[in-house]
Amino acid sequence: MNLGFIGFGEAAFEIASGLKKYESLMVTAYDPLWNVEEFSSLILKRANEANATLVEFPELVLGEVDAVIVAVPADKALDVSKQLKPYIKNELIYIDVSASGPDIKKEIALNVNEKGGKFVDAAMMGPLPVYKHQVPILASGDGTDIFLDLMKNYEMNMTKVSNTPGEATAVKLIRSIHMKGIAALYLELLEAAHEFNVEKLVIDSISETMNGRSFEETMNRLVTGTSIHALRRSVELGGTIDMLDTANVDSIMSQAAKVKLERLADFNLREKFKGEKPEHWQQVIEACKVVS
Template structure:
């Protein structure tokens, strides 16, 4: 199999290294920084280690492969698609693994359309240094079925989301709202707990609350309960914010949570639900529409 990379940073390097260990794969790559005084040596070192043939022009990569993985920064992904379009081979599979948002992925799909080119919006859902080419990937777009058929035999873990470009990235970015948000919230909570010397008590109390149920059950309980108690819970957070600020501890996350609860309270969901906690989180979301 012949595979091409545009952009040879950490993602392309780790995937290439893993694929080379898996089987007979001929990999070529181009990175615009290949001859840069600062980053060039690292790119060349990685290419040699992963047994990847570096090219001096992107056209050289495109002329040699029907499977192209574009691994460039999100803010460059659309621009790069325009630069590559004139050189894409007929029936090429164009796989964009950037962290671009769904709208950008849709624009890239529209930009390269023609000549039988198939597009894949690929969202990598784990750390590349750990998983290498076996990193779980969510994929959507017209080329997804071919992507799975061609690369799954080499150990790649690809799950189809849909035929719509952007859907895979939507899952990843929406998931990040929670994963990145909860990390930031934990940092704020732990800083306060440590400042007041109640670390173990706070962690133990939260653990007792969270460990007894599944994530789905806890999520449902928190969302449905908050829908009718938003005013009271916002007021309690105001006290938390005052406590943090009096101790010169940053309260960014607590303020954001209070703002969200204040916004939620304007929907008068307690009245809409007649004071009774709804049974499903979906009832709350639909009530906000």
């Protein structure tokens, strides 16, 4: 099995270093910074540590491998696919692991398919330094089944989403609403709690509320309850914002939440559900679609 990498930054290095124990796997890599003085020594060091053959031109990778993992910044991924397009051979598996959006992934897939290649949209769902090649990966696109079969002997942790490019990335980006958003929310909460010297009381109170149920149960309860109490809760948040502003604590997350609740209140779901909390969050989402 011959595997290639275009871009040999941290992501590619961690995957390749995890795969180096497999003698049957040959790795070839190209990085555009290989001859840039500030980065060349690091790239060479990474290639040596991962037992990867470093080449000077990207076409030297694509001409030798069965599959290529393209690990470039999200804003470069489409342009890179255009640059690589003349060198894509028939049946090459082109795996894009960038955080580009679903529409970009579809454009990249078209570039690959036009040359007879197969495309995989791969969304890495965990920390690479911890998992290396076994990082959980969601994959979609017409090359997914073939890539899973090629890598079945190398203990990679991949799950197929669909044959549609962009759907794997959509999962990751939507998940980020929570993972990045909740971190920002925690920062605001902790800044406020510290300012008022009530950290332990706040954390203990929230822990008691959150720890008794699963994430899904808690999410469902919060969304369904808020659907009929959105206006009241937005008003309560207004009091929180006033308190934070008076204490000179940044309230941007609370302000955003207040706006979201006000928009939800505009749907008048309390009347639609006749004052009764719906059973499932999906009822709330569908009701908002109907009203809009």
